[in-house]
Amino acid sequence: xxxxxxxxxxxxxxxxxxxxxxxxxxxxxxxxxxxxxxxxxxxxxxxxxxxxxxxxxxxxxxxxxxxxxxxxxxxxxxxxxxxxxxxxxxxxxxxxxxxxxxxxxxxxxxxxxxxxxxxxxxxxxxxxxxxxxxxxxxxxxxxxxxxxxxxxxxxxxxxxxxxxxxxxxxxxxxxxxxxxxxxxxxxxxxxxxxxxxxxxxxxxxxxxxxxxxxxxxxxxxxxxxxxxxxxxxxxxxxxxxxxxxxxxxxxxxxxxxxxxxxxxxxxxxxxx
Numbered sequence: 001x002x003x004x005x006x007x008x009x010x011x012x013x014x015x016x017x018x019x020x021x022x023x024x025x026x027x028x029x030x031x032x033x034x035x036x037x038x039x040x041x042x043x044x045x046x047x048x049x050x051x052x053x054x055x056x057x058x059x060x061x062x063x064x065x066x067x068x069x070x071x072x073x074x075x076x077x078x079x080x081x082x083x084x085x086x087x088x089x090x091x092x093x094x095x096x097x098x099x100x101x102x103x104x105x106x107x108x109x110x111x112x113x114x115x116x117x118x119x120x121x122x123x124x125x126x127x128x129x130x131x132x133x134x135x136x137x138x139x140x141x142x143x144x145x146x147x148x149x150x151x152x153x154x155x156x157x158x159x160x161x162x163x164x165x166x167x168x169x170x171x172x173x174x175x176x177x178x179x180x181x182x183x184x185x186x187x188x189x190x191x192x193x194x195x196x197x198x199x200x201x202x203x204x205x206x207x208x209x210x211x212x213x214x215x216x217x218x219x220x221x222x223x224x225x226x227x228x229x230x231x232x233x234x235x236x237x238x239x240x241x242x243x244x245x246x247x248x249x250x251x252x253x254x255x256x257x258x259x260x261x262x263x264x265x266x267x268x269x270x271x272x
Contacts, residue, residue, distance in 0.1 A: 003272050005071040009036030010243050015098045017089065017137070019080060020107030022046040023057025024211030025156065025234050029104055030062055031270045032235035033242065034071035041093040043078040044107065055212040069272040072097070080107045080133040081125055090140040099148065100141040102242045105134035106156040112172040123175060130179040135186060142194070151199040152242045155187045157253065159205050184253050191251030200246035203253045206234040229256050232267035236260060
């Protein structure tokens with residue numbers, strides 16, 4: 001069944017920013033939010049199809065599909081490693097779509113290299129994009145959310161944040177796990193700081209999802225193929241985190257499958 005836009009849906013009248021939305025999980029979340037009536041700023045570095053030398057997808061393509069289906073989306077180029085780009089993302093969204101009600105920090109850059117060989121430059125860019133950029137974007141949207149006493153922040157984490165199995169496979173993901181652990185601690189801490197302002201802050205571990213990046217790194221194998229989480233499930237869980245009651249759904253680190261089970265959710269088709 002083809003997905004449709006519901007202008008009067010769960011997110012009607014809301015404005016959302018989704019980073020890393022040119023493909024994969026970010027693309028799915030942007031589409032799902034738009035299906036529920038949100039105005040969505042689709043943010044990433046890849047503006048047009050073919051701009052990325054390795055992976056398909058673009059913010060122009062995602063926003064175009066949403067708009068063609070009757071939704072409201074704006075493609076905003078944003079290099080999360082650049083502070084001016086981050087500020088421009090929020091300013092452009094507010095100017096074109098309205099005050100930001102929902103922020104999804106999904107954008108990331110990842111290198112799988114052993115610690116003893118990890119270059120300082122790549123360490124800094126991972127920390128900048130996956131941790132500091134999330135904090136900075138929160139700093140940019142929080143004043144408006146506090147003033148309106150309403151807001152939802154969703155930070156995309158990973159099971160890599162959990163202490164690893166010391167007898168498990170070595171995948172050189174130590175720095176990645178460190179970034180995600182920091183993001184989870186940031187999420188729970190910020191939730192305590194915003195609990196009296198009607199703002200929900202949560203982190204979600206999506207599970208193993210067959211995104212273009214995951215497939216490029218060869219992370220799905222015959223041994224784990226039955227553990228793959230549909231991207232639609234991640235988008236549905238992220239939707240629940242974008243409209244749930246902040247008084248009861250904040251400060252949590254959840255999984256996509258856990259959210260679907262807890263709230264008895266069924267993910268719809270996202271093919272606009």
